[in-house]
Structure formats: C-alpha cells, structure tokens
Amino acid sequence: MTTLENPLAGLGRNAGAAILILSSLAGGEKHGYALVKDVQEFAGVHLPPGTLYQVLARLESRGMILALEADERRRPYRLTAQGATVLAEYITAQQRVLQIGQARLKRSWSVA
C-alpha cells in the first residue's frame, strides 16, 4: 500500500478517530469537548471521552498535533505541519479510492 499509512499504523483501530480529530483541527485549534462537538457535527460520530484522549495522546506523541497553553482547565490542540501532511496524504489516497470505486460502479453496475 501507500507510504501514507505509516504514520497512522501505530494507532490501530483508532486510525479512523485520528483522521476525524485531524480533520477537525484542520479547521482551527480546539479543546477536547469542542472537538467532540465538531466531529459530531461534520461526521455524525460521537467520540467517547476515553477514545478521544487516547487518540489525542498518541497524536501528540507522534508530533501530529500540539498541545497549547491551557485556558484554565481546557487545553486547546493545534494541527502541526506533520499532522497536516499526514491528513492531506490520507485524503488524497481516499480520493483515489473513491474515484476508482465510483468509476467501477458506473461501468459495471451503472450506479453513479
């Protein structure tokens, strides 16, 4: 497969949640609860708190997001250049899969 999977390989089953978080942070820095609300809004997925913080910790340790100075108890996170690259590569690969899937569906099943 493509090399873009490497940065997310260690996230295992949480790779999907990681992409959702990176996508949310691509729109600007957010703290944990704002992230959950945003992901719920654009993807219809509710990230449970344990999963959210497990993925945040792993993304932070891999340098894909950056923890900013806490505002009282709420600590915002920001997408890093590395995180943006990983997200962009993932989206490009998904777009390629999407285009191939759509083309094959159209050709074999006449479904757009």
Place this chain on the structure above:
Amino acid sequence: MIGDSDDARRAMRLIRWYPRGWRQRYGEEFADHLEQEFAVRRVDYRRSLNVAYKGLVARVDDIGLSPNSVNPAGRTRAALGTSFVLMALMAVFALNFWSWAMILWSARTYHPIPVDATTGILTATTGLLLIVLGFMTLIVIVCAVRQIVRGRGRPLVAPFVFAVGSGAFLYYSVRWLPNMLARYSHMFQGGYRWTHPGPAAYGLAFIAHRVTQPWISMWDPGISGEPTSQAVMNDLAPLAVLVFAVSMAFLVRRVELPRICERHGSVTIVLLSILSGVFLLALVAWFTAGGPMYATFGETGNIAGVAYLIFLAIVTVLVARSGLLARGVQRDVPSSLSFPR
C-alpha cells in the same frame, strides 16, 4: 484545579482508572471534559465503560510493554520494573524446574549426551538468572535505603515496606533452610571432587525444590506432622512472591539509580530476555532429548507442566518486547533525558 461538586467527584473517580503519569499530563482537562459530558447526559454506562477500558489500556502502555506510553523517557524504567516482575516469577518456576531436572538427572546412571547438555544449560541459565535478579535487587535496595536516609524517600516508603515485608515473610516461611543446609553440608565440603559434581548438585537441587515447591503451589494441604501455621504460610507464599516482585518493580521505577545503571537498563532487559529464551529452549530440548516428562513430576502433572511452559513462553516474549522498546527509546532520547528525576 478540580472542583468539589458531585460531577467533579464522579470525574475524579473515573480518572483513577488511568496511571499516575497519564493523570498528571491529561487529568485536569479530561476531568473538565467529563464534567461537560455529565452536564449533557448525566448517566451513560457505555461512556463509563469506555473510560475504564481506555484507562486500563493506558496502564498497559505505562508499564513498558507498548510504544504508546505518554512518557517515552520513562519507558526504560517501566520496562525494567515490568521485566523484573516477570523474571522474578519466572525465576521461581525456573528454579523449581531445574531442581526437578537435576534430581531426576542425578538419580539416573545413564545420561544421553543431549540430556547432559540441556541439563547443563538449564543449570547455567538458572544460575545466571538468579545472579542478575539478585544483583538488581541488591542495587535497588541499597539505592532505596540511601535515598530514604537522605530524606528523599517519600515515594519509596510504601513499596519499600511491602518489599521488605514480603521478603521477610518468604524468608520466615523457609526458616528451616539453615538446618537443612547444615544437614547437607557434607555434600559441599571435604571429599568433594569437581569431576563428580553429582552429590553437590543433587543436594542443591533437593534444597531448591523444597524451597520453591510451596511457592509455586497454589494450594498446599500440608503434610502430616507439619504445624498448621507452616501450611498457611506455604499457601500465602505465592502471594508473597507476587507482592515482593511488584513492590520491587515500583522501587525500580522510583528509585534514584547511579548513572551507569540507568545507561545499562535496556541492556539488562535484553540480557534477561536472552536468559529466559535460552532456558525455555533448553527445557523443550530437555524433554525432546529424553528428559523425564511431567508425569514423573509427582507434584505437578502434565496439564500444570504445559501451563508452566506457556507461562515461560509468554514471559520470554513480553520481556523481549519490553527490551526492544526500551532500546528503541534509548536510541531516540538523549541520555540526559532518559531518566528524569
């Protein structure tokens, strides 16, 4: 600062599922996050289960068996502590296995060369394993005492008390050992010839078996003529071994070690994993080469024997994994940052 409302207390209870290092880094914001979730939906069992499960995952990450620790710089210490627990438990089984093998080996007049060779390897690896673990124990205890004497031992007090208490209990449970050694002393002195080590090896194996058999037996009904207190102590011995090993692991993680020990932490773990791997291979080869099977081990039996083998294999894999992870960390992290005080 976390408040003292009902929601704050509930959040704090849930956060206890996570290890200390994780709580120090994410505790405040996670508590705040949970309190906001409570405000929307007060009771949600799936949410509580999610937090508990992820907390346990974080605990596994924290003991040096996963590359996902929130404190990569402390992973070598964590791996060293975990390896100590696993290897201390394995050492008890290894000593017990070796003692049986040596007793059976000594009782035979004919020894095929493979059985001789594997018995020798079992003897050497068990001896080395005990020396390494004993050396680690000595260093950690001495450093812990020094740290306590210098007034910086507050985080060490609880594990130190448990380690000394369980160690004393184990020593008391084998208080008959000096008498037994005196009884068998003739095997080790006078007339002893290096070309005929059989009697001395048999004596050592017999004593090692007497010491370790109660430690690996989960239930000891006692023997006729033995005081009930001794039977109770024998039943508590496996627990005491576990308490001692876990307490030592906490000490390994918290004690201030000399710089040379810190630098060689990952090497020690790799050495332990090699010893456990060699022991396991030698044991399998010993059975394959014609060493007596577990059916002849009157006090264990085949099922227990296979379970022990699986346990040894799991220990070997886990220790090797923690050693490799620790070596990876030492390569990535500058040595001055490897072991924050």
